[in-house]
Each structure stands twice: as structure tokens, then as C-alpha cells.
Amino acid sequence: MLIRRARKEDYAAFAAIEAEHAGFPAWGAAGFLAEENNRNSVTLAAEAGGAVAGFINFWILRPQVQLNSLAVSGAMLRRGIAAGLFAKLLEYARKSACAEIDLEVSELNAPAIAFYRAHGFEVVGKRPKFYNNTEAALLMRKTL
Numbered sequence: 001m002l003i004r005r006a007r008k009e010d011y012a013a014f015a016a017i018e019a020e021h022a023g024f025p026a027w028g029a030a031g032f033l034a035e036e037n038n039r040n041s042v043t044l045a046a047e048a049g050g051a052v053a054g055f056i057n058f059w060i061l062r063p064q065v066q067l068n069s070l071a072v073s074g075a076m077l078r079r080g081i082a083a084g085l086f087a088k089l090l091e092y093a094r095k096s097a098c099a100e101i102d103l104e105v106s107e108l109n110a111p112a113i114a115f116y117r118a119h120g121f122e123v124v125g126k127r128p129k130f131y132n133n134t135e136a137a138l139l140m141r142k143t144l
């Protein structure tokens with residue numbers, strides 16, 4: 001697995017991965033492109049076997065990192081790809097002297113919640129009707 005900075009040519013593959021996950025709050029290729037205008041934004045791609053297998057986007061808002069989006073292709077789940085992307089986020093966070101990582105995740109997204117708990121996140125709050133005016137978001141935080 002290779003983790004590297006995302007490039008414009010990756011955005012269609014990211015959008016395809018988003019589309020594999022029903023209910024995932026998708027940015028689409030245009031959304032990833034728009035992130036290039038945000039100097040706090042970092043988007044990374046994971047490659048496996050020469051193909052894009054996942055991505056992560058986060059904002060470095062010292063002293064916090066906001067994890068906005070993380071997804072892995074359905075055929076490549078449970079192989080440590082999200083863990084590899086998250087490990088790289090941690091490198092950025094430490095180099096930027098950030099003290100915590102924050103994110104929002106649907107309370108119905110059991111795989112993601114399990115992933116984040118396994119990586120040291122705790123639930124610190126809840127936003128009712130955050131997604132599509134129905135699903136609540138859990139606010140999760142990891143202190144570094």
C-alpha cells in the first residue's frame with residue numbers, strides 16, 4: 001500500500017468510492033477539487049496494486065485536526081487501508097503540533113464508529129438530525 005498526496009486525476013476514483021457506500025455524505029469530484037483552494041486542507045490517496053483504494057481528507061486547524069472524510073473501496077475493506085491513511089493523518093497532526101482530532105460520524109455507521117474507537121476516539125457529543133435531517137451525528141475526539 002502506498003499513501004500519497006491526492007492529485008486531480010484521483011478525484012473521479014474518490015467519487016466512485018464514495019458512491020459505493022450508501023448514505024455516505026459524498027463530495028463528488030468537484031468537492032475534492034474545491035478543497036485545493038483551502039490551504040488548511042489535506043487530501044491523501046491510498047493505492048493498492050496500482051489502483052486508488054481509499055482516501056482521507058482533513059483540515060489542520062491548529063490546535064485541532066478536523067477529519068472530514070475517510071473511505072475505502074468496498075473490495076478492499078478490512079485490509080488496513082483506512083488505518084494506513086489515518087496513520088499518515090497522525091504524522092501531519094504531530095508535525096503541526098495539534099493536540100486533538102475531531103470528527104462527526106453518523107450514529108448508524110457501526111463500522112466507522114468501531115474503526116474510530118479502535119484508534120482511540122471517544123464520543124464527546126451528539127448532534128440530532130445532522131444527516132438528511134434524520135440521522136444523528138456523534139462527535140468523536142482523539143486527544144494526542
Ligand SMILES: CC(C)(COP(=O)(O)OP(=O)(O)OC[C@H]1O[C@@H](n2cnc3c(N)ncnc32)[C@H](O)[C@@H]1OP(=O)(O)O)[C@@H](O)C(=O)NCCC(=O)NCCS
Pocket residue numbers: 021024068069070071072073076077078079080081082083084105109110111112114115116118
Ligand atoms: C470505516 C472504513 C473507512 C474502514 O476502512 P477499512 O480500510 O476497512 O479499515 P481498516 O482495515 O484499516 O481497519 C479495520 C478495523 O476497523 C474496525 N472495523 C472496520 N469495519 C468494521 C465492521 N464492519 N465491523 C466492525 N468493525 C469494523 C475494526 O476495528 C477493524 O479491525 P479488524 O478488521 O481487526 O476487526 C470503511 O468501512 C469505509 O470506507 N466505510 C464507508 C465510508 C465511511 O463510513 N467512512 C467513515 C465516515 S467519514
